[in-house]
Amino acid sequence: MKLIEIADVIRSKNSGPYEITFDVIFKTRELYERVCEKNAINKENFAKLYNIPVKNVMEVVHFDPVGAVKVTIIRPIPSGAFGESDVYGAQQHAPLMGMDIDI
Amino acid sequence: MKELCILSPTAILGYGFPEASFIEGMKHKPDVIAVDAGSTDPGPYYLGAGLSFTDHNAVMRDLSFMIPAALEAKIPVIIGTAGGSGAKPHLDWQVDIIEELAKTKNLSFKMAVISSDVSQETVLTKLKEGKILPLHPAPELKEQDIIDSVQIVGQMGVEPIIYALEEGADVIVAGRAYDPAVFAALAVKNGYDRGLSTHLGKILECAAIAASPGSGSDCMIGWVGEDYFRVDTLSSARKCTVKSVAAHTLYEKTNPYILPGPGGVLNLTNTVFTQETDSAVKVTGSVFEPSNPNYVKLEGVKSAGFRTVSICATADPVMMNQIDNIIAAVKDRVKSNFAGSIGDFKLDFKIYGRNGVMGIFEAGGFPQANQDSKPHEFCFIIDAVAPTQEAANTICSFARSTLLHYGYEGRISTAGNLAFPFSPSDFKVGEVFEFSIYHLMEAPEPLEHFKVEIRRCGK
Numbered sequence: 001m002k003l004i005e006i007a008d009v010i011r012s013k014n015s016g017p018y019e020i021t022f023d024v025i026f027k028t029r030e031l032y033e034r035v036c037e038k039n040a041i042n043k044e045n046f047a048k049l050y051n052i053p054v055k056n057v058m059e060v061v062h063f064d065p066v067g068a069v070k071v072t073i074i075r076p077i078p079s080g081a082f083g084e085s086d087v088y089g090a091q092q093h094a095p096l097m098g099m100d101i102d103i
Numbered sequence: 104m105k106e107l108c109i110l111s112p113t114a115i116l117g118y119g120f121p122e123a124s125f126i127e128g129m130k131h132k133p134d135v136i137a138v139d140a141g142s143t144d145p146g147p148y149y150l151g152a153g154l155s156f157t158d159h160n161a162v163m164r165d166l167s168f169m170i171p172a173a174l175e176a177k178i179p180v181i182i183g184t185a186g187g188s189g190a191k192p193h194l195d196w197q198v199d200i201i202e203e204l205a206k207t208k209n210l211s212f213k214m215a216v217i218s219s220d221v222s223q224e225t226v227l228t229k230l231k232e233g234k235i236l237p238l239h240p241a242p243e244l245k246e247q248d249i250i251d252s253v254q255i256v257g258q259m260g261v262e263p264i265i266y267a268l269e270e271g272a273d274v275i276v277a278g279r280a281y282d283p284a285v286f287a288a289l290a291v292k293n294g295y296d297r298g299l300s301t302h303l304g305k306i307l308e309c310a311a312i313a314a315s316p317g318s319g320s321d322c323m324i325g326w327v328g329e330d331y332f333r334v335d336t337l338s339s340a341r342k343c344t345v346k347s348v349a350a351h352t353l354y355e356k357t358n359p360y361i362l363p364g365p366g367g368v369l370n371l372t373n374t375v376f377t378q379e380t381d382s383a384v385k386v387t388g389s390v391f392e393p394s395n396p397n398y399v400k401l402e403g404v405k406s407a408g409f410r411t412v413s414i415c416a417t418a419d420p421v422m423m424n425q426i427d428n429i430i431a432a433v434k435d436r437v438k439s440n441f442a443g444s445i446g447d448f449k450l451d452f453k454i455y456g457r458n459g460v461m462g463i464f465e466a467g468g469f470p471q472a473n474q475d476s477k478p479h480e481f482c483f484i485i486d487a488v489a490p491t492q493e494a495a496n497t498i499c500s501f502a503r504s505t506l507l508h509y510g511y512e513g514r515i516s517t518a519g520n521l522a523f524p525f526s527p528s529d530f531k532v533g534e535v536f537e538f539s540i541y542h543l544m545e546a547p548e549p550l551e552h553f554k555v556e557i558r559r560c561g562k
Contacts, residue, residue, distance in 0.1 A: 009350065015357045017143055017538045018241045023353045025346070051465050058240070063359045065376055066349040072357045074240040076463040078538050080146030082407065082449050082488055085462035087146040092461060 003041075004097040006031045009068075012096075014089035017079040019058065021072040022046075022096055032067035034103040041069050041099070049095050052076070104329040107290050108133040111307035114319035116140035116165055116182060117157030120310075124322040124337040125168050129176065131324055136173050137285040138165075139308045140197070141184030143402060143538075144355075150254050151404040151536030153192030163200050170204060174212055174273060181264060181275045181285040183308075188402075189219050189279030190254045197276050205561035212274055214560040215267035217553050219278025221257045221401060223249055225552070226544065234545035236398065241541040248539045252403035255540060259399075260365030261297075263553035264288035270557050278553070279402065281364045282308040286325075295327045298391035301369050303332040305362070306351055313351035314341040335383040342382035349376045365400070366549060367393040396545050399552055403540030408449075409492040410532035411499035413485040415506070415521040421513050422520055423481055426454065428512075433505045437498060448489035448498045455482035483521075492531060499529050 003010060009025035024041065026032040035041060043057040056074040063070055080087050110133035113120045117140070145156040155162075166180075173180045186193025194216055201214065226249045229235050237243050249255075256279035265288050267275045277285060283304025290300035303325045306313045311321035314336045321341065325334045334343050352371060353359045362369040373388040417423060430452045437450055453459050456478035485506070487499035507521045514520075546552060 013355050014144055015355050016238075016241075017147070017541055018238075019357060021353075021355065021357060023350070025350055025353075059358055061358055061360070063349075063353060065371075065374060066346055066353065068350065068353055068359075070353055070359060076465070078241075079143070080148065081537050082486075083451055083463065084146075085453060085460060088144050092464075094461070 001101055002097070003099040003101050006101065010093050010097050012089055012092040014075070014079055015072060018075050019072050020075050020089040020092055021070060022093060023068055023070050024096065025066055025068040029067050031103070035069060035101065036062045038103050040101050040103050041071065045099070046071050046073070049099055104295075106326040106328045107293060107295055109286050109290070109303065109307060109325045109327070110136045111286065111310045111323045111325070112136065112138055112169055113165060113322065114139070114310045114312050115142070115157060117161040119161060119165060119320040120322050121338060122168065125172070127337040128322045128324050129172050132176070133178060133324065135179050135181060135289045136169050137181040137183070137307070138169070139183045139282050139285065141187040141189055141193070141279070145187070147404040147536040147538045150188040150190060150256070150402065151406065152534065153190065153254070155187035155193060155196055157187055159200060162197070163204060166201065166204055167208070170201070170274060171208060171210065174210060179268060179273055179275060179289070181277065181288065183277045183280035183282065183285035185276045185278060188254070188256065189277070190256050191218065191220050194218065194276060194278055201274060201276065202560055209561070211559070211561035213272050214558055215270060215272035215275045216556045216558065217259065217263045217267060217275065217277045218556070219256045219259055219280070219553055221255045221544070221552050223252065223255065226255060226401065226540070229544050236543040236545075238400070238542055244540060244542050248405070249403070251405040252539045253405060253536070255401055255403040257399040257401050257544065257546075257552045258365060259553045260284050260549055261288040261291045262549040263555055265292040266550060267555050267557070268292055270555070272557060274560065284365065290327050296330070296391070298369060298389045299330070299332045299386070300327050301364065301391055302371065302374070302386065302389035303327050303334070305369070306334055306348060309351065309354070311336060311338075311341060312354070313343065313348050315344050315347040316341055317347065331385055331387045333379055333383050333385045335380075343384045345376045345378050345384055348384040348386070366397055367391055396547055397549055398543040399546040401540050401542050401544050403538070404536040405539040407535045407537040408488045408490050409495045410486065410488050410535045411492070411495040411529055412487070412532060413499050413503045413529045414482070414525065415485070415503065415523050415528065416480060416482040417521060418480045419516055419520070421515060422511060425511060426457070426481065429506070429509055433502055433509060436505050437502050440501060441498065445494045445497060446490040448487060448494060450498055450502055451486040453484040453486065455484070456480055488535065492533065496529065496531060503528060
C-alpha cells in the first residue's frame with residue numbers, strides 16, 4: 001500500500017538551513033506499530049525514493065508519543081542558495097506520499 | 104505553587120489574530136504576552152539585507168492590541184527575533200514601529216532593547232582559539248567565511264530577557280532569540296522548572312499551529328505549574344489534542360526526543376501528553392539538561408551577488424518534448440556570448456510542470472508524475488545571479504531573448520516561443536545572500552554577547 005493511505009500527516013520542513021525533516025503521523029497506533037516492527041521506513045528506502053546517498057539520511061526516529069516516524073536528511077543545497085526550489089522546505093513531501101509500504 | 108500564565112497571540116508577529124481570541128486570552132489574566140517575530144525559514148536574504156519578511160502595517164496592527172492591553176494589565180510584552188532576523192537594522196525597524204505606536208496612542212512605558220549582533224572580530228578570535236563548533240551538516244567554518252559575512256547574530260537564551268524583566272521593562276524587544284526563550288523567560292525567572300517552561304515555550308512559539316485545526320494566525324494560551332504545564336486554545340474553532348500538541352514537538356526539529364538550545368538540551372524521552380479537557384492538553388516529564396560549557400548559536404550571511412529573474416511559459420508540445428536540449432543550447436549561447444567578459448555569473452532555468460518544486464533533488468524526486476501524467480504547460484523562471492545588477496540584467500535578458508526566438512528542431516510556431524505574463528518581463532531583485540555561518544560558539548557567560556539597553560518610550 002501507499003503511505004498516503006495509512007498516514008494522516010505527511011509533511012516536510014527545514015530544520016535549520018542545512019537539513020530537511022519529514023514527519024509521518026499514522027492514522028492509528030496499530031499502523032504505527034506495524035511500521036516500526038517491519039522497519040518499513042528506513043534510511044535505505046528513503047534514500048532511494050529521493051535519489052540521494054544513504055549517508056545523507058541523518059536519522060530515522062520513531063516517536064512514540066504521537067505514533068510518528070521522522071526522517072531528517074542533509075539538504076541537497078543550503079536553504080536559499082543558488083538553484084533553490086523550496087526555501088522553507090515545506091513542499092518536498094510529495095514523493096513520500098507515494099512511498100510503497102509493506103506491512 | 105501558583106500557575107504562571109503565558110499568552111501567545113500569533114505564530115509570528117505580523118501574522119495576525121482574531122480580536123475575539125485575544126480578548127478571550129486577556130480574560131485569563133496572563134502574566135506575560137510573548138511573541139516570536141522571526142526565523143531563518145525565509146532564507147538568508149532578510150538577515151543580509153537588514154529587512155523584515157513581515158510587513159510594517161501588519162506588525163503595527165498586532166502590537167496595537169498587545170501593548171495597550173499589556174500596559175493596562177501591568178504585564179510585560181516580550182518580542183523575540185525582532186524584525187524577522189534580530190540584527191541591528193531589524194531592531195531599529197521594530198523600535199520605530201513601537202515608538203510610532205506609543206506616539207499615536209499616547210502611551211508611555213519602559214522599553215528594553217536587546218542586541219544580538221556578534222562582531223567579525225569576536226568570531227575570528229573564537230575560531231583561532233578553537234572555540235567554534237561546526238553544527239553538522241553545516242560545513243566547517245573558515246576565516247574567509249567570517250570576513251565575507253555582512254551580518255552575524257547570536258541566538259540568546261532566557262538570561263538577557265530575565266535581566267530586562269528585572270530592570271522592570273514593560274516592553275522587551277529582543278534580537279535573535281531561541282524561539283521558546285521569550286515565552287519561558289518570566290517562568291524561569293520566577294523559579295518554575297526550566298525544562299517544562301522551555302517545552303511550553305516550544306509549543307507556544309507557533310501559537311495555534313499546535314492546535315487542531317492548526318492556524319498561524321490565532322492565539323494560544325499556556326500555564327506552567329510546579330511539575331506540569333498545560334496549553335489551551337482561545338477560539339471554539341480549534342482544540343488542543345494530544346496528537347496536535349505532541350506532533351508540534353516534531354515540527355522543524357531533527358530529533359524530537361533531544362532538543363538542543365542555548366544553555367543545554369531539552370530532553371523529552373519521558374514526556375507524557377494527557378488530554379485534560381476537550382480543548383486542553385497537560386504535559387509532564389520534560390527535562391532540561393544544562394550543557395557545560397555554554398554555547399551560543401551563530402547565524403551569518405554573505406553576499407551571493409545580484410539577481411535578475413524572468414517569468415515565462417509555453418504550452419507548445421513540440422517545444423515541451425525537447426525542452427532539455429533547448430535549455431542546454433540557450434545556456435551554451437549565453438556562455439559563448441558573455442563568458443569571461445562580464446564576471447562570474449550563474450544561470451538557472453526552473454521548469455514548473457516538470458520538477459520545479461523539487462528541483463533541489465537530482466533527476467527529480469517524483470518519478471510518479473513523469474510516468475502517470477503529462478503537463479500541458481511549462482512555466483519557466485530564468486534565474487541569473489552575477490557580481491553586479493547590470494551583469495545579472497544582461498544575462499537574464501539575453502537568456503530570455505534567446506529562448507524566445509530559439510529555432511529548435513521541428514518548430515512550427517515561428518513567431519515566438521514564450522508567453523510572458525508581465526511587462527516588464529524581467530525583475531531586478533537586487534543584492535542576494537547565502538548562509539555563511541551556522542555554528543556554535545563557546546560563550547561561558549550567557550549575557551556576554553547580548554547588550555540590554557533600557558529606554559523610555561513615549562512621553
